[in-house]
Amino acid sequence: MHPSEEIKFEKSTSLKNKRICLCLTGSVACVESFYLCRDLIRHGAEVNVFMTESTTRLIHPDLMEFASGKKPILELTGRTEHITLCSDCDLVIVSPCTANTISKIALGIADNPVTTCVTTALGYGIPVIIVPAMHLSLMKNKAVERNIKKLERLGCKVLKPRIEKERAKIADREMIIANAIRLVGKRDLEDKNILIIGGASAERIDDIRVITNRSSGKFSIELAREAFERGANVELWYGWMKEKIPSYIRTKEFESVKDLSDMVKYTKKFDFIIVCAALSNYIPRALDGKIPSGIKGLTLDLETAPTIIDEIRKICKKGKIIVFKAEEREDKLIEKCKDLSNNFYMVVGNLITSFGKEDTTIWIFKKGKMKKVSGNKKDLARHIIDIMVS
Ligand SMILES: Cc1cc2nc3c(=O)[nH]c(=O)nc-3n(C[C@H](O)[C@H](O)[C@H](O)COP(=O)(O)O)c2cc1C
Structure with a gap:
């Protein structure tokens, strides 16, 4: 049994039978993604990790393989991973999401495993959570601001960063997990x-x-x-x-x-x-x-x-x-x-x-x-x- 199986349901069964594509992009906040992945599993999810090339320069894919129990997707191959894994998943989470990836998704660009996964998911109507993390200067850039609004119009749930001094700090893990459960759960209190x-x-x-x-x-x-x-x-x-x-x-x-x-x-x-x-x-x-x-x-x-x-x-x-x-x-x-x-x-x-x-x-x-x-x-x-x- 892979160690990731041992922690399944440790926290709850709220994400039982839910397949989640966890996409990582090149922000230092990707050091948090290991813990996010583990917590998603602790709530019962099955997690497939996608990583951009810049992410692999910040953290090693082996870490995410250990976290998820599966080889992360680093490139798209003849197995069309973006279709096989994204088309029948319940949720896509891009955490952390760089300014670069925000703008690409907003424009429908699909030039790497992450952007292709999200573009596919949006095409299928699968819920997408975007968790931006970047220096405040990038966040305040009008083009990035506009593209974040565009993502919301495309139906993405954007979890805005906490602004502290000159940093736009990534939303906390508890908030990401609660929103994941909210998006894939029974929603019997929607609009109440x-x-x-x-x-x-x-x-x-x-x-x-x-x-x-x-x-x-x-x-x-x-x-x-x-x-x-x-x-x-x-x-x-x-x-x-x-x-x-x-x-x-x-x-x-x-x-x-x-x-x-x-x-x-x-x-x-x-x-x-x-x-x-x-x-x-x-x-x-x-x-x-x-x-x-x-x-x-x-x-x-x-x-x-x-x-x-x-x-x-x-x-x-x-x-x-x-x-x-x-x-x-x-x-x-x-x-x-x-x-x-x-x-x-x-x-x-x-x-x-x-x-x-x-x-x-x-x-x-x-x-x-x-x-x-x-x-x-x-x-x-x-x-x-x-x-x-x-
Ligand atoms: C150490 C380091 C930290 C970075 N942190 C961020 C960040 O927090 N947010 C961001 O938008 N870009 C950050 N960047 C820049 C991105 O990595 C760069 O824009 C890259 O092209 C993003 O590619 P990706 O979106 O395909 O992962 C960082 C770069 C480096 C080298």
Whole structure:
């Protein structure tokens, strides 16, 4: 067994049975392609590598043979590799893509294995992801700019680089993989606008202290990831969060329940709103400055916080609202969730012991039915969205 087989499905089965042509061009960022190739396999893909001549001066084809388990295509031969491999593949990724190759593809030039593979794929209507990487001066060149727009018009998904100082840095691997899964996956949330509200709220006590809670925000990230991969336009509104938010998810930040309440007016456009944030039920009457230390028996004056899910329901008439509820005991949780499910599209119950944990149990309530599921938060996010769209 080739070593590349051993890592298959290590991360997920999202790219199972998917054939991907990974095309490399002569940017230094091709050092990243080894890891990209391995991660595509870890998600279950079969990968064929194509390399331009300038790439082979930067990294050796043996490295990519080791990564993919197959000899990279360095030239086109009588085996017509561009037809045999590209015509029945599910996706082509050009990563990194040089200014040179961008402009060639935009003009329909097919003069090497990479440009011929992409031109063939576009002719067949196979999805193509272009991941540009170059010095900012090249990126700002009007001809290159125009050609990038042309690629978008041709139907390519261009993952724009991050601009840092004078460099247009290649999109991160996580973003490339998520877009690959999104393009070849089931896309049952295509054109749907989905808002996920996650993380913990933090309420001011004075200018430096807050009351917050132990929510890690993990569920909201897994839900955002899942919805993105299934084709949705996702926005994540996040409070205090321990987890790193993927760079491809659009975000807005809030701190307090009041901040969130001010944002509710922007919820109108959403088809689904999932509220899994741990929001404070009580708000302290905050003091300016810093409460001096050493006060004996200091008490806080708390008032009841507004209920955000009720505010959203008033504003967002068309949106289906999915609310999370956390309780200490299962019997109480089920009773509360049942009550809530009379007023909301769907309710997801979990016990407070699940805060910050990777594996947990949830109770999903929709249209009078209840389903109890256990697993890691990634798999549970899939279950929740499956039931949400069913
Ligand atoms: C060390 C080195 C690094 C390079 N990095 C880039 C790059 O990041 N982006 C780019 O567009 N061109 C870069 N170039 C220039 C391309 O390799 C050159 O334009 C080449 O003709 C591209 O050919 P290809 O698109 O067929 O691979 C680099 C060249 C060298 C020698």
